[in-house]
Amino acid sequence: MSVTYDDSVGVEVSSDSFWEVGNYKRTVKRIDDGHRLCSDLMNCLHERARIEKAYAQQLTEWARRWRQLVEKGPQYGTVEKAWMAFMSEAERVSELHLEVKASLMNDDFEKIKNWQKEAFHKQMMGGFKETKEAEDGFRKAQKPWAKKLKEVEAAKKAHHAACKEEKLAISREANSKADPSLNPEQLKKLQDKIEKCKQDVLKTKDKYEKSLKELDQGTPQYMENMEQVFEQCQQFEEKRLRFFREVLLEVQKHLDLSNVTGYKAVYHDLEQTIRAADAVEDLRWFRANHGPGMAMNWPQFEDEEWSADLNRTLSRREKKKATDGVTLTGINQTGDQSLPNKPSSVSSYEKTQSYPTDWSDDESNNPFSSTDANGDSNPFDDDATSGTEVRVRALYDYEGQEHDELSFKAGDELTKMEDEDEQGWCKGRLDNGQVGLYPANYVEAIQ
Numbered sequence: 001m002s003v004t005y006d007d008s009v010g011v012e013v014s015s016d017s018f019w020e021v022g023n024y025k026r027t028v029k030r031i032d033d034g035h036r037l038c039s040d041l042m043n044c045l046h047e048r049a050r051i052e053k054a055y056a057q058q059l060t061e062w063a064r065r066w067r068q069l070v071e072k073g074p075q076y077g078t079v080e081k082a083w084m085a086f087m088s089e090a091e092r093v094s095e096l097h098l099e100v101k102a103s104l105m106n107d108d109f110e111k112i113k114n115w116q117k118e119a120f121h122k123q124m125m126g127g128f129k130e131t132k133e134a135e136d137g138f139r140k141a142q143k144p145w146a147k148k149l150k151e152v153e154a155a156k157k158a159h160h161a162a163c164k165e166e167k168l169a170i171s172r173e174a175n176s177k178a179d180p181s182l183n184p185e186q187l188k189k190l191q192d193k194i195e196k197c198k199q200d201v202l203k204t205k206d207k208y209e210k211s212l213k214e215l216d217q218g219t220p221q222y223m224e225n226m227e228q229v230f231e232q233c234q235q236f237e238e239k240r241l242r243f244f245r246e247v248l249l250e251v252q253k254h255l256d257l258s259n260v261t262g263y264k265a266v267y268h269d270l271e272q273t274i275r276a277a278d279a280v281e282d283l284r285w286f287r288a289n290h291g292p293g294m295a296m297n298w299p300q301f302e303d304e305e306w307s308a309d310l311n312r313t314l315s316r317r318e319k320k321k322a323t324d325g326v327t328l329t330g331i332n333q334t335g336d337q338s339l340p341n342k343p344s345s346v347s348s349y350e351k352t353q354s355y356p357t358d359w360s361d362d363e364s365n366n367p368f369s370s371t372d373a374n375g376d377s378n379p380f381d382d383d384a385t386s387g388t389e390v391r392v393r394a395l396y397d398y399e400g401q402e403h404d405e406l407s408f409k410a411g412d413e414l415t416k417m418e419d420e421d422e423q424g425w426c427k428g429r430l431d432n433g434q435v436g437l438y439p440a441n442y443v444e445a446i447q
Helices: 025-072 077-119 129-177 184-255 261-275 279-290 305-312 316-320 348-352
Strands: 390-394 413-416 425-429 435-439 443-445
Touching: 025 077, 025 129, 025 184, 077 184, 077 261, 077 279, 129 184, 413 443
Parallel strands: none
Antiparallel strands: 390 413, 390 443, 413 425, 425 435
């Protein structure tokens, strides 16, 4: 290996220089840092995977809760379907984030773990084999030069001490000339001292220059040996840096859902469902199922009035159990009847009501519609309290949508008179005595 030698290397430019004795330790420490960085990157990905999993679980829980609320709420028709599309979006995105979590742990995390195990080999006495090899290589390359440097420092110290002694001798000799009390013999001793110091200066200077020359001659070989060991460390570090770059690119691909075909499809489907919401169609459906477009069994002359009156006394619960198929006669119908019923989009009124085949505002002819002359109650009336009454507290505000529904605010207390029916409604009584229906999931029992 060819090394360009600069004469200025011998000059102390900075005590932090790589070429100073022992300063190769930063390069050696970088090997240990590489192992630690692998562990740090694994911890980083592990934390991100936990975040992805928690987010997926939160999306799923959010979708489940709001799906139930919307299904039991008053929204209907295509707008309800558009609203529900957000729950489907959350569930699909949740699955994608679980896939991200799996990719981070099963692919990226394991890849780093395996590379770390292959690149760093632990020793029985502690530390890594690669670190020890680098340490030994630098120490071996630096040892001869460091020995010569030590000799130079000793020669330098001796020369500087001789120069200092010479200056002191000259100073004493100059001061003695001004002292008349000194005899010639004493003066001669001072002059001899100066002469000896000059010889020592020349001798130490020669040794200093000689040792420095030997150090300069050994410096190119020292630099070449150090460069070789340093290059080996560079190659090891280059492998780690390239591996990290490769892994980080793979992590980026796993995190970037914008390039996932399924992710794009989620929001394409969501947009299409929302755009399909049609206010006119929903209004037409409501008109046909809850408005003037509904079928009506208009009153006619009937021979058997008793059976008609008995039919009118059916309770709400018996009406709920009535069959869906009803044959109506004498119907005078208006409105658009071409739209089919949509059982998946119903209001709270429809969820709690079914309609009798015969109905009249006039209940005066029904012997079972009110108390008789003796004050006895109607034996067919099912609205009376049955079972055990329970005090409950409202979790949310609710505004009754129909005349037979209760209205209350969050925190209000009321009495549950009947258990929840199959359509999610309960019968209850407010403290003011009003009796009616309310959504079962809007309240909780008071402990």
